[in-house]
Amino acid sequence: MLQRIGTKLYLADGCDLDPAALIPVMQGWIQRRQLPGLLIDVADYSHAHHGPGIMLIGNEGDLSVDFGEGRAGILYVRKREHASSLPDGLLACVRQCLLAAELLQRDNSLPDLQVDVRETRVILSDRLRAPNTPEAFAALRGELAIFAYRLYGDASLDRANDDPRDNLAVTVSAADEHNLAGLLGRTAAASMA
Amino acid sequence: MSESWKAKLQDRMPQEWSHEIDIFEGQMELRRQDRLDEKVFAETRLRRGVYGQRYDNGQRHDGIETRPLEFPSGELTKGPDTMWDAPGMQRIKVPYGGLSIAQMEALADLAEEYSDAILHVTTRQDFQLHYIHIDDTPDLMRRLAAVGLTTREACGNSVRNVTACPLAGVCRDQTFDVTPYSAALADFLLGHDDVQDFGRKFKVAFSGCEHHACALVNMHDLGFLARTRDVNGETQRGFTIYVGGGLGTVPHQAEVLEEFATVEEILPISQAVSRVFARHGEKRNRNRARVKFLVASVGIEEFRRLVREERKLLPHDEAWTDWIDDVPVEWERPLKAGMVLNGAERPEGFDDWFRTNVYHQRQPGYSVVTVNLPLGDITTWQMRQLADIARDYVSDNVRTTVEQNIVLRWVPDADLPALYRALKSVGLGDAGAGTIVDITACPGTDTCKLGIASSRGLAAELRQRLAVRNATMPDAVKDLKIKISGCFNSCGQHHVADIGFFGNSRRSGTHKVPHFQVVLGGQWDENAGSFGLAMTAVPAKSVPDVLDALTDRYVAERERGENFQSWVRRLGRKEVRAMFQQWTKLPAYEENPDLFLDWGDSRSYSIGDIGVGECAGEVVSLFSIEISKAESEHFDALLALDEGDYRQAEGRSYQAMLMAARALVRTQFLDVSLDADDIVSEFRTRFYDTELFFDRYAKGKFARYLFARHTRAPERNDQQEARRRIEEAQLFIEATHAAEARVNGVIVNPA
Numbered sequence A: 001m002l003q004r005i006g007t008k009l010y011l012a013d014g015c016d017l018d019p020a021a022l023i024p025v026m027q028g029w030i031q032r033r034q035l036p037g038l039l040i041d042v043a044d045y046s047h048a049h050h051g052p053g054i055m056l057i058g059n060e061g062d063l064s065v066d067f068g069e070g071r072a073g074i075l076y077v078r079k080r081e082h083a084s085s086l087p088d089g090l091l092a093c094v095r096q097c098l099l100a101a102e103l104l105q106r107d108n109s110l111p112d113l114q115v116d117v118r119e120t121r122v123i124l125s126d127r128l129r130a131p132n133t134p135e136a137f138a139a140l141r142g143e144l145a146i147f148a149y150r151l152y153g154d155a156s157l158d159r160a161n162d163d164p165r166d167n168l169a170v171t172v173s174a175a176d177e178h179n180l181a182g183l184l185g186r187t188a189a190a191s192m193a
Numbered sequence B: 001m002s003e004s005w006k007a008k009l010q011d012r013m014p015q016e017w018s019h020e021i022d023i024f025e026g027q028m029e030l031r032r033q034d035r036l037d038e039k040v041f042a043e044t045r046l047r048r049g050v051y052g053q054r055y056d057n058g059q060r061h062d063g064i065e066t067r068p069l070e071f072p073s074g075e076l077t078k079g080p081d082t083m084w085d086a087p088g089m090q091r092i093k094v095p096y097g098g099l100s101i102a103q104m105e106a107l108a109d110l111a112e113e114y115s116d117a118i119l120h121v122t123t124r125q126d127f128q129l130h131y132i133h134i135d136d137t138p139d140l141m142r143r144l145a146a147v148g149l150t151t152r153e154a155c156g157n158s159v160r161n162v163t164a165c166p167l168a169g170v171c172r173d174q175t176f177d178v179t180p181y182s183a184a185l186a187d188f189l190l191g192h193d194d195v196q197d198f199g200r201k202f203k204v205a206f207s208g209c210e211h212h213a214c215a216l217v218n219m220h221d222l223g224f225l226a227r228t229r230d231v232n233g234e235t236q237r238g239f240t241i242y243v244g245g246g247l248g249t250v251p252h253q254a255e256v257l258e259e260f261a262t263v264e265e266i267l268p269i270s271q272a273v274s275r276v277f278a279r280h281g282e283k284r285n286r287n288r289a290r291v292k293f294l295v296a297s298v299g300i301e302e303f304r305r306l307v308r309e310e311r312k313l314l315p316h317d318e319a320w321t322d323w324i325d326d327v328p329v330e331w332e333r334p335l336k337a338g339m340v341l342n343g344a345e346r347p348e349g350f351d352d353w354f355r356t357n358v359y360h361q362r363q364p365g366y367s368v369v370t371v372n373l374p375l376g377d378i379t380t381w382q383m384r385q386l387a388d389i390a391r392d393y394v395s396d397n398v399r400t401t402v403e404q405n406i407v408l409r410w411v412p413d414a415d416l417p418a419l420y421r422a423l424k425s426v427g428l429g430d431a432g433a434g435t436i437v438d439i440t441a442c443p444g445t446d447t448c449k450l451g452i453a454s455s456r457g458l459a460a461e462l463r464q465r466l467a468v469r470n471a472t473m474p475d476a477v478k479d480l481k482i483k484i485s486g487c488f489n490s491c492g493q494h495h496v497a498d499i500g501f502f503g504n505s506r507r508s509g510t511h512k513v514p515h516f517q518v519v520l521g522g523q524w525d526e527n528a529g530s531f532g533l534a535m536t537a538v539p540a541k542s543v544p545d546v547l548d549a550l551t552d553r554y555v556a557e558r559e560r561g562e563n564f565q566s567w568v569r570r571l572g573r574k575e576v577r578a579m580f581q582q583w584t585k586l587p588a589y590e591e592n593p594d595l596f597l598d599w600g601d602s603r604s605y606s607i608g609d610i611g612v613g614e615c616a617g618e619v620v621s622l623f624s625i626e627i628s629k630a631e632s633e634h635f636d637a638l639l640a641l642d643e644g645d646y647r648q649a650e651g652r653s654y655q656a657m658l659m660a661a662r663a664l665v666r667t668q669f670l671d672v673s674l675d676a677d678d679i680v681s682e683f684r685t686r687f688y689d690t691e692l693f694f695d696r697y698a699k700g701k702f703a704r705y706l707f708a709r710h711t712r713a714p715e716r717n718d719q720q721e722a723r724r725r726i727e728e729a730q731l732f733i734e735a736t737h738a739a740e741a742r743v744n745g746v747i748v749n750p751a
């Protein structure tokens, strides 16, 4: 079991997003318990350059509209005990991103926001068991491929960067077209448990 | 692949530190099995820097109602009223702010794997990581230990991080480099037997000179100011030692314990001070347990006598001096040769940045560069990029500052344009370090359990607005300092800013309104030479307008060469208050609902999960009228202080407390007389004995200010005493507001 695992779906190019507008949206999710899991608070890091933006802190994981790598996206990082296998855990993460994407796209206060679901970044944050090395990537590739297949069907996997200090991050790109509703269907069986 | 961090790092951790972390992990297990009392575990945890965070009591007001947070570990607690699973804060000590590249990279890893990918620099040169699960803390500590960092005694009733000027060693005005001495004392006191039995925390600082602010020795429990003297033609190094300073709810200026102590004596004297504090300091009432209260109660002469007696009795310890011969001539070595900044091309924005963020070292050809961190935050990615930049330009010559920034030292001047480009490319090239845009703020309601208003929300808003106007702002305004605390506890150091704010709240009809008390005229220079005083409270959402009015008027009316403190003094409190008058009258909720929200928060404002109920209050209650009289009396006390009439200032502050107490009593018993004994007695019976006056954290602390003053008038009537009494009265009035809102103010929440 890895320390932290996460997935990020990117916002479509050209989305003009005011991070401050996300604060009431996420606080509303807490009030209405609109995402699975125990939701605790909203943290505003919009002042940080390429930072975690606005973050919904939870018990099992944190969901943020994140600006890391200079690309805005919906990031979910699972931080407590997660599903028994890595593919299951990642599917649960990506489902959380998809549910958030659906809520954000529906929100009238964020008319421009669109999520591009054809690419998913997988983040494995555990320098003990999964350092950002070619060897660790090779060792985990099989499990990552299972995740990719269950999410997209045909997909390619690429190690996102080779700085050994960074998290092991993998870009999963779908070979075919996908949409939000379709991916919600494909991940319906994934659970937070 | 190693199975655990413990196994992997076993040989890289100091053995003693490793053993202590194992013990802590064992205590965690005992607590899980309920074989260790939660109170004992709480103090153990704090002494490992593992701190609570807002909502860790398992409930949160979500803007509609207070809801339980049902953590999976159920009833298991990590301290009284503190749920095991609740996210917490981990504080990491960085003695004198000194950081190596390896430490920067380790911190980034930890923030990513255990926290929220943000590293926060505190006003004591520490780092804080938020939203940490306690189960992750032993490995986090091991990974820190492997790079020479500890969390030991970062919180709890012991010696906190030892701070020092971030310019120590390279400062043009220093007497000598205080770094080795601060490092030696931090090392000596860490885990020392004589610092384990304090009633409260103990803060130590070192400064290389008297007139700048970098280390703020005047506001520390124990402060060291570098001095030299001539002994038989030889220059001898030593320190003036200060004791008993502190901010907190009631600020105290430190007093001189020893005019000159040789470097050989600083460790034993500190040990003696620790013993005196442990033996004579208050233990039961934590609100009076800082060393400043002990010094104030016994007097500095007696305190000095006790310390000197203790010093004589201390058994000799080699550790007092065995480090001195190893103190190098230069603590740090530059990575590169110093070179002047010649005609190299200057990138866009460089000149502004150069003006505010670059300090020329005493060593020709070198500069210190300040990396200006918004709200003290740096992302993990930025930290790694900064580590790379340090690797290229300065190596391990990096320090954190008490203004929540990071400095790179020993930058060859010729490298400044390239360094600026590198910083800019990773979002760390903001100009304005040390100016009005470089606002200090404590965590406030974002994560602190005691926060009343959003200090970070306000700081972010002000920073954004001021940055837009920065280019056109007059220098007199640019040079001002703003510091913000989320409550009266002063972690944002609002007392020592030109313009300080601390969070409080007011009630308007049936709604609470987040406010900030405006504190003007504090002095950052002269090692925090004087403290500002509260003017009036304004709604949080009005603060930007208040600030504009204040700075515009300062620019328009200041005389040649007049600084902000002098201008505020000349203007006088009455006039300042009159200027703020338009913001102190609260409208009805329906007229301006936005005013009833805090910065960066869309929830209806609440400070303590106040229950929903029916509206029983008038628009302007009797209490509101009477408490305003107490506030006005308090204001007169401030005026008397300004005029140097300390006796009257003290008397009026006492009167203000009586009036506030009477205002509260009259919400239950209209016929209370004007006699002071009656007021105090009714107040005690109705609000103190019943604990209705108690708030969750301060309990009855502020009421005891009234009781103490009522029992005995002060023996001295000097400025310091009058100031203290005025501060106490201010806090008593604030607490009265809060108690009235709790008891009588039936707060409803807007739909």
Ligand code: SF4
Binding pocket: B442, B443, B444, B445, B448, B449, B450, B451, B452, B455, B485, B486, B487, B488, B489, B490, B491, B492
């Ligand atoms: S000043 Fe108050 S709100 Fe700010 S960190 Fe200190 S206790 Fe918390």
